[in-house]
Amino acid sequence: MKIYIVLLFLFLLTSCQDLPKKKKHVKKGLVTLIIKNNNQVKTNIGSGINKDFDRVNINTNKITDTITLETNSYLKLYIKNNNFFNSVLCKKTDTLLINIKKTSTSLFFINRELKRYDSIPLNNLYKTNLKHIILKHNKLFKKFIQVNKSSNKFIPKKNIIKSNRNSFRELDSLEYNKLRIKKKVLNKLYKNNLISNINHVYHTSQVDFNYFRSLIRSYKFSLDNFYLKKIMNLYFNSELIFNDPFISYGYMNIFITDIVLIEDNSKINIDYQKAYKLLPSLLKGENLKLFREFCLHQIAKSDNNLANYYFNKYKDSYNDTLFIKVYANKYLINEKRKALASNKVELVDSDSKNITLDEVIKNYKDKTIYIDFWASWCTPCRNEMSKSKTLINEFKNVVFIYISIDSDKNEWMNASEEEKIEKNNNFLAINYPSSSFYKKLELQTIPRYLIYSKGKLVNENAPRPSSEKTKKLLNFYLN
Numbered sequence: 001m002k003i004y005i006v007l008l009f010l011f012l013l014t015s016c017q018d019l020p021k022k023k024k025h026v027k028k029g030l031v032t033l034i035i036k037n038n039n040q041v042k043t044n045i046g047s048g049i050n051k052d053f054d055r056v057n058i059n060t061n062k063i064t065d066t067i068t069l070e071t072n073s074y075l076k077l078y079i080k081n082n083n084f085f086n087s088v089l090c091k092k093t094d095t096l097l098i099n100i101k102k103t104s105t106s107l108f109f110i111n112r113e114l115k116r117y118d119s120i121p122l123n124n125l126y127k128t129n130l131k132h133i134i135l136k137h138n139k140l141f142k143k144f145i146q147v148n149k150s151s152n153k154f155i156p157k158k159n160i161i162k163s164n165r166n167s168f169r170e171l172d173s174l175e176y177n178k179l180r181i182k183k184k185v186l187n188k189l190y191k192n193n194l195i196s197n198i199n200h201v202y203h204t205s206q207v208d209f210n211y212f213r214s215l216i217r218s219y220k221f222s223l224d225n226f227y228l229k230k231i232m233n234l235y236f237n238s239e240l241i242f243n244d245p246f247i248s249y250g251y252m253n254i255f256i257t258d259i260v261l262i263e264d265n266s267k268i269n270i271d272y273q274k275a276y277k278l279l280p281s282l283l284k285g286e287n288l289k290l291f292r293e294f295c296l297h298q299i300a301k302s303d304n305n306l307a308n309y310y311f312n313k314y315k316d317s318y319n320d321t322l323f324i325k326v327y328a329n330k331y332l333i334n335e336k337r338k339a340l341a342s343n344k345v346e347l348v349d350s351d352s353k354n355i356t357l358d359e360v361i362k363n364y365k366d367k368t369i370y371i372d373f374w375a376s377w378c379t380p381c382r383n384e385m386s387k388s389k390t391l392i393n394e395f396k397n398v399v400f401i402y403i404s405i406d407s408d409k410n411e412w413m414n415a416s417e418e419e420k421i422e423k424n425n426n427f428l429a430i431n432y433p434s435s436s437f438y439k440k441l442e443l444q445t446i447p448r449y450l451i452y453s454k455g456k457l458v459n460e461n462a463p464r465p466s467s468e469k470t471k472k473l474l475n476f477y478l479n
Contacts, residue, residue, distance in 0.1 A: 028070050029092025034110070035065040037100040043081040045098075051248035053297040053330075057411070059382065059418050074198055074245045081105060091198045117195040122185070122203060129181050137174040144168055145221070156221035165224060172218055172227065179211040205246045212241075212251060216258045228259070242290055252294045272298040276310055289318055293327075300331040301407050305434070308337045332409050332430055339431035346435070347403065347427035350413060355427070357403075357437070361452055364399045368477045369452040370462070370470075371401045373429075373443065376408075376415035381447040385419045387465035395474050401425045405432045405446060453477040 033045065040061045047056035056069055056077060069075060075090045079098065084105035090096060095110040117125075127134065144164075146155050161168045186203050189195040195203075212235055219227035235241040241251040260275045260282060261267075276295040279288055296314060300307040311333055315324060328334055332348060339346035345357035361369065372388060374381035392400050402421050406412040412428050432438060441450075441460050451459040451473060458477060463469040 028072055031069045031071055031075055031090045031092060032095045033065075033067040033069070033098060034095065035060060035062070035067070035098045035100065037061065037063055037065070037098075039100070039102050041081050041083070041100050041102065041105075043079065043084075043098075043100055043105070046078045046080075047075055048246075049249050051242065051252065051294070053249075053408075054410070057376065057414070072245070074201065076202070076246055079105065079107070089198045089202050112196070115194055115196045115199070117189050118199045125185060126182055129185055130178055133174055133177055133181070137171065137178070140167075140171050140174070144171065154217065154221075158221070161222050165222065168218070168222060169224075169226060172215070172230075175211060175214045179207055182207045202246055205244050208235075208240060208244070209247045209250060213254065216254060220258060220262065231255075231259075236287055252291060256291070256295070270298070272302075273306055273310065276313075289320070292317075293323060296327060300327075300333075305340060307331060308333055308340070330408055330410055332428070336430045340434055342431060343436045345403075345429065345437045346431045348430050349427055350416070350423055354430075360401060360425075360427070361455055364452075365455040367399045367454075368397070368474060369399045369401055369450075370474065371403060371450040371452070372465075373403050373405060373446050373448040373450075375404050375406045375446055376411040377406070378446050382415070382419065384447055384465045385421075389420075391465050391470065391474070394471070395478070397478055398474055399425065401427070403427050403429050405429050451477060 035043075037043065037060070040063060042059060042061040045056060045058045045060065045067070049055045056075070058067060060067070069090075071090075071092050073092060076087055077090060078085070078087050080086075081100065083103050084100075086105075086107070088096065088107055093111065097108045097110055099106045099108070144157055144161050146157065147153070148155055183204060186195070186200055186207070190197070190200040212231070215227045215231050215234075218224070219231075235251065241255070242248060244251060256272070256275045257270055260278050261271060264271055264274070272295045276292055276299070279291050279295070283291055292314060296307070296310055299310050311327065335346075335348055335352070335354065339354075342356075347355050347357060347360070349355065370391070372381075372384075374384075376382075388400065391398070402416075402425060404412045404416070404427070406415075406428060409428060416426050433443070437443075447464060449462040449464060449470075450457060451462045459473065462473065
């Protein structure tokens with residue numbers, strides 16, 4: 001297997017041209033959301049992660065709210081609350097009215113009208129045009145692949161595939177014809193003004209991505225370089241893998257998990273450090289650089305020590321000052337590097353000023369302090385915030401401290417703004433979980449609450465703001 005992989009690497013290096021890519025400057029625009037919510041139903045507006053590792057994640061329950069979102073081109077937004085879950089495609093300059101009621105939520109574009117096929121599923125239309133191909137494809141598919149009925153997973157008949165390689169390639173030919181016909185259907189709808197530009201782009205994106213996944217699957221089942229060559233020609237040389245407005249993140253992640261880390265495919269956790277090391281055997285030039293940046297983002301999400309190590313390796317190889325600046329600021333790389341040597345709980349505030357938890361406690365040494373460890377991505381943490389505000393209003397003599405364990409500074413600041421956390425006592429932990437303090441308290445999950453009284457930790461596992469026990473405890477320490 002290892003000899004085969006080496007040959008594969010050599011094949012890719014010789015077959016994949018990697019010409020210098022011109023940086024495209026795209027002027028950003030705004031999507032405006034106007035929200036009417038008379039019943040103040042808590043609603044989340046989110047998106048998937050884009051290739052720059054940014055995403056939309058906003059909670060709102062105001063009676064009226066106006067939210068502006070910046071985008072290079074398009075956004076697929078997910079809007080959900082207790083009575084509604086749906087996705088909506090927005091382009092820059094769009095204004096979307098979201099009317100939230102107790103039992104329903106409606107969406108309406110103020111600046112444009114939807115076309116007929118913007119809201120009609122296209123599967124039936126596809127099937128009508130693909131009947132002859134689907135029958136032939138399904139028959140051939142069963143020859144080479146069986147489906148596990150309990151897990152619904154595809155199981156390749158590897159010996160049959162190996163001895164019938166050319167016949168197995170016919171499956172790909174049929175898949176490619178499906179892609180071609182689906183695109184013809186989409187182009188005809190667009191030409192006849194039956195589908196809007198953004199929906200045409202989105203469905204084309206889906207068709208391209210589905211074929212990409214088919215090529216990946218065929219390679220995994222056969223280890224035939226034929227499929228890798230097609231991936232390189234169709235997706236890398238055209239730069240589609242980097243520039244798809246909806247699924248760029250998905251392309252890159254699947255390529256890493258199923259091609260770069262093909263020998264680790266049975267593992268649950270993705271080893272992005274290993275991928276970073278293996279990538280030069282598969283890619284070169286700008287392709288390699290962009291995939292390494294993708295890995296750097298993933299590493300930063302999971303391990304402060306490794307993020308700093310691989311960031312230094314990146315800087316030794318590349319002089320992209322813009323990426324280096326943005327990445328270092330996003331994940332506070334320099335601050336975290338200094339903090340790793342400390343056993344104290346190192347924090348940073350929204351003005352990027354450093355302080356330790358000991359110093360915070362010392363500032364309020366004669367007070368009772370209620371500390372909330374949370375993160376932007378932690379739903380149970382965020383659900384407690386409204387109860388926390390109730391406590392703040394009721395207990396004027398208690399100091400409420402919020403410490404986020406987010407790895408991304410921007411996500412922490414955005415979530416803090418949404419939750420209206422006061423700036424003075426809001427911090428980001430920059431050496432979590434390496435500090436001995438976290439290990440001593442076994443602070444491995446959030447939300448987690450601590451109570452200090454007169455400078456001493458008196459409750460290392462305090463109840464949540466929503467618990468009646470919290471009020472009793474705070475009254476006890478105040479008295």
